[in-house]
């Protein structure tokens with residue numbers, strides 16, 4: 113293999129660690145703004161293995177990621193959703209055209225990384241960054257690829273290293289997740305399912321998926337991602353055991369084939385309000401930038417990466433890489449996205465304390481549009497509060513929302 | 515210390531994100547646990563596929 117590391121510059125403006133959506137968003141924007149940027153990914157293949165249900169909403173795709181949903185990475189248009197309460201009552205959200213897409217993440221993540229490379233970023237797979245040391249206002253980092261290693265000095269590190277989030281921890285921010293703040297996820301990609309259609313499905317219930325939900329996201333031709341996210345302390349077994357029980361209970365899945373198995377953690381406990389330190393900006397899963405209701409984090413990570421790049425560019429102009437200066441990234445995130453996500457978190461905190469009976473009762477009052485509002489953090493809070501006021505036992509909860 | 519069942523582990527790195535003392539690392543060869551581990555069981559309780567347990571020694 114060519115020695116990729118020796119061809120790298122010794123000094124850069126920004127080193128992006130991790131080339132998932134967050135890293136690619138950051139690297140692309142840095143390059144567009146004229147910064148000298150390297151993006152390293154420790155895995156041999158960007159995007160693989162996936163740790164994801166692969167669904168992205170229209171708003172996420174076109175606004176937060178900001179790309180046209182066209183290309184070989186789109187595998188299925190999503191025309192709506194069906195949400196099942198614990199007793200099977202369903203609520204349907206229907207659209208005339210695509211309001212989201214299921215992507216092939218292995219292809220999609222590589223596409224995002226290629227866009228960064230095209231813009232002028234240097235991207236290197238199978239290269240791990242470690243040993244971060246601050247020296248004379250810069251950061252020295254060791255890059256390792258196989259037997260090769262190289263020291264690189266960078267003014268700013270953008271930590272996009274996902275749920276492991278070791279970079280931030282090495283550089284002074286404790287990003288670890290307490291158990292109720294992280295969903296344990298596991299997923300089968302299944303084939304040979306009779307009807308997959310173009311609706312995404314969600315199943316709720318404290319016996320089905322405590323502290324989370326089960327999803328079926330269609331990928332066309334009888335293929336679908338069938339996955340689960342659950343949380344302790346509500347969960348009594350492993351995520352895999354809950355998922356197996358579900359699959360066994362569904363006639364359409366029981367005899368289908370499993371073509372891939374994935375697992376992962378989804379940091380749903382709310383984003384870090386301090387996601388910067390001297391020479392450091394943290395983005396994406398590493399900073400818990402995830403929608404706390406549905407756990408989607410691809411668009412959030414990409415957007416955070418872009419905002420981080422913009423702050424890095426301003427810092428370079430001002431020659432100030434201090435925490436005090438980089439703080440403007442926290443503010444930008446909060447203004448453009450965080451306020452919304454905080455509302456969504458509040459809503460989830462109310463829903464997660466409800467019993468299955470309460471959820472069944474609630475499902476009778478909700479329409480599809482309400483659920484869309486909930487997941488977007490729109491006017492849903494007040495609406496839900498008003499419904500809960502109808503049931504004396506839930507009035508205390510309702511007050512939290514009103 | 516913890517023990518990793520390498521037949522079960524899917525190398526997702528989720529457990530790394532729940533360790534309060536940064537004792538875990540996801541390497542090319544799977545999950546490695548350092549001597550810093552306090553046997554708090556956070557990772558054991560988290561693992562989606564039940565690949566972790568506490569090693570008594």
Ligand SMILES: Cc1cc2nc3c(=O)[nH]c(=O)nc-3n(C[C@H](O)[C@H](O)[C@H](O)COP(=O)(O)OP(=O)(O)OC[C@H]3O[C@@H](n4cnc5c(N)ncnc54)[C@H](O)[C@@H]3O)c2cc1C
Pocket residue numbers: 129130131132133134135152153154155159163164165166167168239240241242272273274275276297298299339374375376377378395396397398402407408409410411413
């Ligand atoms: C089961 C499951 C289902 C999900 N379903 C969806 C969904 O349907 N829709 C959605 O929007 N989101 C979903 N998510 C969430 C989504 O996958 C993440 O939010 C998203 O991938 C976060 O992007 P990121 O760039 O922050 O991190 P990641 O995509 O995790 O990328 C981080 C990268 O950093 C690399 N890395 C780590 N340390 C180093 C290092 N030291 N040096 C070099 N590289 C390093 C890692 O190898 C990794 O590739 C799901 C998550 C799970 C677990």
Ligand code: SF4
Pocket residue numbers: 375376518522523524525526527528529530545560561562563564565566
């Ligand atoms: S959480 Fe479980 S499956 Fe994932 S890397 Fe850790 S031990 Fe392996």
Ligand code: SF4
Pocket residue numbers: 515516532533534535536537538547550551552553554555556557558
């Ligand atoms: S038992 Fe606790 S301290 Fe030990 S590796 Fe697991 S989470 Fe870390």
